[in-house]
Amino acid sequence: MTRKVSNFSDLIQRVTASCLLHPLATAAAKEDDNSPYESEEEVENDEDYEEEDNEEYEEEERMLGPLKAFKVKQMEVLMEEVFDTVSSMKRAYVRLQEAHSPWDPERMRAADVAVVAELRKLAVLRERFRRSGGGGGRKKGRRRGGGGRNGVASVREVVAPYEAVVEELKKEVKVKDLEVKNLREKLDSAVALTTNGSAEKKPGRSLSKRKLGIQAMAAVPTPELFEATMMQVRESSKSFTSLLLSLMHNAHWDITAAVRSIEAATASTDKFHNTSSTTSIVSAYHAKYALESYISRKIFQGFDHETFYMDGSLSSLLNPDQFRRDCFTQYRDMKSMDPTELLGILPTCHFGKFCSKKYLAIVHPKMEESLFGNLEQHSHVQAGNHPRSEFYNEFLGVAKTVWLLHLLAFSLNPAPSQFEASRGAEFHPQYMDSVVKFSGGRVPAGQVVGFPVSPGFKLGNGSVIKARVYLIART
Numbered sequence: 001m002t003r004k005v006s007n008f009s010d011l012i013q014r015v016t017a018s019c020l021l022h023p024l025a026t027a028a029a030k031e032d033d034n035s036p037y038e039s040e041e042e043v044e045n046d047e048d049y050e051e052e053d054n055e056e057y058e059e060e061e062r063m064l065g066p067l068k069a070f071k072v073k074q075m076e077v078l079m080e081e082v083f084d085t086v087s088s089m090k091r092a093y094v095r096l097q098e099a100h101s102p103w104d105p106e107r108m109r110a111a112d113v114a115v116v117a118e119l120r121k122l123a124v125l126r127e128r129f130r131r132s133g134g135g136g137g138r139k140k141g142r143r144r145g146g147g148g149r150n151g152v153a154s155v156r157e158v159v160a161p162y163e164a165v166v167e168e169l170k171k172e173v174k175v176k177d178l179e180v181k182n183l184r185e186k187l188d189s190a191v192a193l194t195t196n197g198s199a200e201k202k203p204g205r206s207l208s209k210r211k212l213g214i215q216a217m218a219a220v221p222t223p224e225l226f227e228a229t230m231m232q233v234r235e236s237s238k239s240f241t242s243l244l245l246s247l248m249h250n251a252h253w254d255i256t257a258a259v260r261s262i263e264a265a266t267a268s269t270d271k272f273h274n275t276s277s278t279t280s281i282v283s284a285y286h287a288k289y290a291l292e293s294y295i296s297r298k299i300f301q302g303f304d305h306e307t308f309y310m311d312g313s314l315s316s317l318l319n320p321d322q323f324r325r326d327c328f329t330q331y332r333d334m335k336s337m338d339p340t341e342l343l344g345i346l347p348t349c350h351f352g353k354f355c356s357k358k359y360l361a362i363v364h365p366k367m368e369e370s371l372f373g374n375l376e377q378h379s380h381v382q383a384g385n386h387p388r389s390e391f392y393n394e395f396l397g398v399a400k401t402v403w404l405l406h407l408l409a410f411s412l413n414p415a416p417s418q419f420e421a422s423r424g425a426e427f428h429p430q431y432m433d434s435v436v437k438f439s440g441g442r443v444p445a446g447q448v449v450g451f452p453v454s455p456g457f458k459l460g461n462g463s464v465i466k467a468r469v470y471l472i473a474r475t
Contacts, residue, residue, distance in 0.1 A: 095107070416457040
């Protein structure tokens, strides 16, 4: 009995020792088939699989080795081309910068084409890199998921340089179209000048076309060019007057009182005229002529001086020939310019100072405040700036034509002589033109000048640009 108990005790000790040495192996094997502990058989199987994988990998490496070497060689060649293209692009960009200073349009255009060409090469090389699998390393599923968008993006990037070139070509086409249009107008004007030579003295549209043709073709200052420019002065003055009068109506001005004020200002300059009358000589329908007279008197003031008396320059007396050439050069340079753009770049040039001076003389602060409710434009002009408003742009149209006329006047030899009709003067049809048209086209007897509307000029070739006047019956 004692021996059986000792054998049983030995058995318990051995089981206990086994459990202590392997505490979880048996339980984990029973509870979960995914035990981390592998049997010797399983370990041997895993080693066999690894050996097979290594053999397959080595076999694949032996088969693909030449192909990989070929791809590496391709990548090396491609990268050399990329570096060469980048270097060429840098050189082209340096040439593009050098063409900006001094400004050389031809060199700049050639350098721009070279830069775009190198960018195209880079785009082609990038596409070759992507197609060769150089941008790989991503999983197939991922490629399928974003392939559409990536493809569109790559196409856009390749097309972008071409689109930029197309836009540049469109701009060049527009410029060429404008040149063709200008040349066609010059041709039409030349034809009209040839075919309508006999109708030179006839009024109307044919004369206007002839003068515009002369203005477009003239390479030297001529009396005909001066006459054509004076026509533009009158047209722009009428346009600005209409705009100012409409603003007065909108601001509920007493137009009759405004006209009386203009008449009084005009009469005060004529010491031979009686200013005691309080009744207006201008009907409400003809108020535009009184307003145009006011604008013309202000903007032509100082026309006889080479700088409108803005300074004391005497260049026209010290070196008259050179001054005449300089004036006509300025005329040709400025003729096709937009005055708004010019003053945006050079607000304090001579023309800018002229515009500021004349605007402040024509548009009184009380007038501007009444028309617009503020003095914003007045403040801009006084500060040496030029507002970008419709009203000021319309004024710039008048200022530019008068400035061009002034440049032409000092380009001609002899210079035109300016004259103006006085209030109460007899009407002389060879020197005056009535702004009010009478029945039958003839001015009746007994008409005298009520007030001058715009000045006239006597030119060196003997022709006369008539002064425009508002006529009234002699009282």
